[in-house]
Amino acid sequence: MGEGDSSAKGLTRRGALAGAALFGAGVAFDRVLPSGEGKSDGAQGDALERVEFYGSRQAGIATPSPEFLHFAAFDVTSGSADDLRELLREWTLAAAKLTAGGEYQPTPLEAEAVPTDTGEALGHGAQRLTLTFGFGPSLFGLDGADRFGLAGRRPVALTPLPRFTGESIDPARSDGDLCVQACAENPQVAFHAVHVLSRLASGAATLRWSQAGFGRTSSTSRDQPTPRNLMGFKDGTNNIRGEEEEAMERFVWVQPQDGSAWMAGGTYLIARRIRMLFDVWDGTSLEGQERVIGRDKVEGAPLGQREEYDAVDLEASRGGEPAIPTDAHIRLASPHNNDGQRILRRGYSYSEPTDPGSGQIDAGLFFICFQRDPERQFVPIQRRLAASDALNRHTLHTASALFACPPGVEPGGFIGEGLFA
Amino acid sequence: MGEGDSSAKGLTRRGALAGAALFGAGVAFDRVLPSGEGKSDGAQGDALERVEFYGSRQAGIATPSPEFLHFAAFDVTSGSADDLRELLREWTLAAAKLTAGGEYQPTPLEAEAVPTDTGEALGHGAQRLTLTFGFGPSLFGLDGADRFGLAGRRPVALTPLPRFTGESIDPARSDGDLCVQACAENPQVAFHAVHVLSRLASGAATLRWSQAGFGRTSSTSRDQPTPRNLMGFKDGTNNIRGEEEEAMERFVWVQPQDGSAWMAGGTYLIARRIRMLFDVWDGTSLEGQERVIGRDKVEGAPLGQREEYDAVDLEASRGGEPAIPTDAHIRLASPHNNDGQRILRRGYSYSEPTDPGSGQIDAGLFFICFQRDPERQFVPIQRRLAASDALNRHTLHTASALFACPPGVEPGGFIGEGLFA
Numbered sequence: 070m071g072e073g074d075s076s077a078k079g080l081t082r083r084g085a086l087a088g089a090a091l092f093g094a095g096v097a098f099d100r101v102l103p104s105g106e107g108k109s110d111g112a113q114g115d116a117l118e119r120v121e122f123y124g125s126r127q128a129g130i131a132t133p134s135p136e137f138l139h140f141a142a143f144d145v146t147s148g149s150a151d152d153l154r155e156l157l158r159e160w161t162l163a164a165a166k167l168t169a170g171g172e173y174q175p176t177p178l179e180a181e182a183v184p185t186d187t188g189e190a191l192g193h194g195a196q197r198l199t200l201t202f203g204f205g206p207s208l209f210g211l212d213g214a215d216r217f218g219l220a221g222r223r224p225v226a227l228t229p230l231p232r233f234t235g236e237s238i239d240p241a242r243s244d245g246d247l248c249v250q251a252c253a254e255n256p257q258v259a260f261h262a263v264h265v266l267s268r269l270a271s272g273a274a275t276l277r278w279s280q281a282g283f284g285r286t287s288s289t290s291r292d293q294p295t296p297r298n299l300m301g302f303k304d305g306t307n308n309i310r311g312e313e314e315e316a317m318e319r320f321v322w323v324q325p326q327d328g329s330a331w332m333a334g335g336t337y338l339i340a341r342r343i344r345m346l347f348d349v350w351d352g353t354s355l356e357g358q359e360r361v362i363g364r365d366k367v368e369g370a371p372l373g374q375r376e377e378y379d380a381v382d383l384e385a386s387r388g389g390e391p392a393i394p395t396d397a398h399i400r401l402a403s404p405h406n407n408d409g410q411r412i413l414r415r416g417y418s419y420s421e422p423t424d425p426g427s428g429q430i431d432a433g434l435f436f437i438c439f440q441r442d443p444e445r446q447f448v449p450i451q452r453r454l455a456a457s458d459a460l461n462r463h464t465l466h467t468a469s470a471l472f473a474c475p476p477g478v479e480p481g482g483f484i485g486e487g488l489f490a
Numbered sequence: 491m492g493e494g495d496s497s498a499k500g501l502t503r504r505g506a507l508a509g510a511a512l513f514g515a516g517v518a519f520d521r522v523l524p525s526g527e528g529k530s531d532g533a534q535g536d537a538l539e540r541v542e543f544y545g546s547r548q549a550g551i552a553t554p555s556p557e558f559l560h561f562a563a564f565d566v567t568s569g570s571a572d573d574l575r576e577l578l579r580e581w582t583l584a585a586a587k588l589t590a591g592g593e594y595q596p597t598p599l600e601a602e603a604v605p606t607d608t609g610e611a612l613g614h615g616a617q618r619l620t621l622t623f624g625f626g627p628s629l630f631g632l633d634g635a636d637r638f639g640l641a642g643r644r645p646v647a648l649t650p651l652p653r654f655t656g657e658s659i660d661p662a663r664s665d666g667d668l669c670v671q672a673c674a675e676n677p678q679v680a681f682h683a684v685h686v687l688s689r690l691a692s693g694a695a696t697l698r699w700s701q702a703g704f705g706r707t708s709s710t711s712r713d714q715p716t717p718r719n720l721m722g723f724k725d726g727t728n729n730i731r732g733e734e735e736e737a738m739e740r741f742v743w744v745q746p747q748d749g750s751a752w753m754a755g756g757t758y759l760i761a762r763r764i765r766m767l768f769d770v771w772d773g774t775s776l777e778g779q780e781r782v783i784g785r786d787k788v789e790g791a792p793l794g795q796r797e798e799y800d801a802v803d804l805e806a807s808r809g810g811e812p813a814i815p816t817d818a819h820i821r822l823a824s825p826h827n828n829d830g831q832r833i834l835r836r837g838y839s840y841s842e843p844t845d846p847g848s849g850q851i852d853a854g855l856f857f858i859c860f861q862r863d864p865e866r867q868f869v870p871i872q873r874r875l876a877a878s879d880a881l882n883r884h885t886l887h888t889a890s891a892l893f894a895c896p897p898g899v900e901p902g903g904f905i906g907e908g909l910f911a
Binding site: 139141179180181183184187188189190191192239241242255256257260263267268276277278279280281283284297298299300302347351352353354355356358359366367418420421422423425426428429430432 | 663787
């Protein structure tokens with residue numbers, strides 16, 4: 070953590086930034102590396118590992134989901150494209166340092182200086198922290214104004230999402246010009262990263278909304294067991310895995326022929342805050358719950374099958390009826406019913422203070438998915454779900470956002486540099 | 491988790507409850523035990539351990555703090571003392587089962603039945619879950635009405651807290667008739683416990699407010715390193731440790747001579763939601779931050795000393811000034827300045843969605859402390875802090891609650907039974 074490194078004393082801020090970039094330059098291919106810095110608190114020994122920030126793809130998409138999320142959206146307050154570029158440069162250097170488990174600014178520093186690093190992650194190590202950045206549609210034009218001269222570079226795929234039946238979206242907790250997705254094995258490390266990046270944004274951008282999450286709700290690697298969401302069901306059994314390179318290219322990573330060359334190797338992130346309405350759900354019988362989802366609750370097997378990973382058989386019947394009801398969630402979300410389209414889900418559970426006076430738990434799923442083209446993937450799937458999904462009686466979509474996540478960056482570059490090239 | 495236990499099938503709910511009580515009866519003295527049930531997700535091997543629920547003291551006070559909190563306060567909606575007693579009986583049996591890492595109701599159950607256990611903790615094991623229950627002042631009388639015939643049994647020590655200078659308390663997120671403090675090594679396990687207990691309360695009590703927390707902010711055992719709060723400072727270095735039996739008896743556990751015999755062996759819980767005002771704090775120099783707290787930021791040493799555990803020397807000077815400024819937090823909170831009084835701190839960090847439009851992070855400390863007598867311990871300390879603490883420029887108390895936590899319970903009994911004896 071640089072604590073004992075007296076040579077760090079007196080480094081200028083710019084010097085510290087350059088040091089961060091150099092640090093990242095020494096590591097290249099194998100994305101998960103033991104953290105050379107930091108010391109363990111004891112509880113999560115191997116969680117000190119770090120995930121390499123630099124590379125042709127951004128981390129935090131195909132890399133395995135760790136246990137905690139801190140997601141933040143920002144509004145750019147400066148009208149200057151130079152300020153925007155400078156912010157992205159600073160964020161890039163900070164992200165490389167933070168994800169390596171180092172302090173963004175070495176300590177001890179001069180006593181009279183204001184610490185750039187806020188300090189609450191000191192001693193925690195890397196905790197597999199990833200930082201994933203994205204650009205919202207409003208960055209390319211808002212209320213008809215081409216704020217940064219980028220209107221001509223907006224990808225067609227970055228079209229604001231349509232409204233969906235039954236949703237109840239809070240605009241103050243939706244959208245944004247920029248986003249940062251921080252994932253880590255420790256919630257304080259994820260919080261800290263957003264805290265540091267928010268400080269760096271000062272004068273150029275301001276925090277619009279944020280969301281903490283826990284207990285990854287999808288497996289994104291073959292090595293991970295399928296977790297349960299807050300409804301008690303295994304979620305994400307048939308998710309795309311980061312190791313499925315062909316599926317990742319086909320469904321997640323933007324290809325050169327897709328247009329908007331600066332996005333090739335990137336992807337589109339959709340976030341939906343989905344509140345679970347536990348009062349009705351918790352009063353539903355076990356069989357009723359299983360028919361809503363289309364899976365057995367304990368094992369996670371598709372109805373009509375025995376094991377979690379048994380193939381979903383939409384034709385299977387039970388007592389003359391479809392084993393998986395016609396309005397079951399997994400039937401309507403199935404690639405079979407969506408032109409073979411798949412998405413990479415990478416969401417987290419959330420839990421917030423009870424609404425005063427309601428007596429109701431405010432908790433659910435902060436759904437995040439990545440895809441190559443929202444118009445061909447998320448939008449038709451969600452239209453179908455919004456129209457007919459049995460789960461709609463038990464959930465409410467309360468926030469929504471779409472971001473273009475550019476490809477990764479090599480040392481010396483900055484996130485989204487292709488957009489300004 | 492009883493998944494393979496076909497003999498559990500067809501058990502009535504009351505039968506399952508009786509089974510839960512019997513399960514608890516087999517274990518007695520050593521409070522932390524390997525969990526006999528549950529299987530690991532892999533990430534937190536030894537976190538499957540359980541902490542014994544039954545005993546002469548409630549768990550979750552002197553037992554070491556795990557990493558996560560889910561706190562809930564309830565209002566009793568029934569006017570019947572019988573309903574209140576029955577709720578406490580049900581909660582006791584459920585708590586014994588939940589803290590043992592078992593499902594509250596065995597699964598599989600009849601398909602047409604509504605599951606009592608909501609299922610989201612299946613497979614997680616015990617995760618050192620503790621459940622600690624308390625009674626608010628309003629249970630003993632509200633607006634002059636003696637709701638349950640308990641007015642005569644209210645301990646003098648359970649007097650509502652006075653207002654403190656500078657606080658900005660939201661009544662909707664404060665107080666309550668009953669409280670449950672769930673602590674665990676996994677946030678989903680803590681959430682699940684509150685979820686199940688909320689369901690059991692249906693018809694008798696309703697959720698008033700809840701608060702999730704992470705990253706215990708105090709050491710409560712000599713075995714734990716001192717964690718950092720979200721201001722980046724080590725917090726709780728000089729806390730009472732659960733192993734300090736003499737200090738626990740003197741400062742935490744209610745003694746028989748204190749009056750209100752039903753509370754002997756219990757304690758009083760105070761919760762304060764303390765928001766950190768990062769905009770000013772983050773712009774303060776390192777030295778300025780250290781002078782607010784009275785400790786070095788990196789090491790955690792008291793100013794004027796070298797190591798974290800060096801004794802706080804309030805007389806030490808530096809350049810003719812007190813090394814620890816006259817308004818420093820640790821000086822004003824010191825037992826030296828508070829008639830030798832100490833309290834057991836056992837709080838957690840919290841982080842919530844950004845206030846729309848504010849651009850400010852809403853995060854801080856969900857402070858929890860336990861003491862033998864709030865009037866002689868918390869109240870004078872907090873009065874002194876509210877008047878003069880340099881930390882007041884950087885924090886805002888936004889919620890407050892006080893609960894009487896009765897002593898522990900043996901199998902066959904129920905939490906708070908002495909109150910009804």
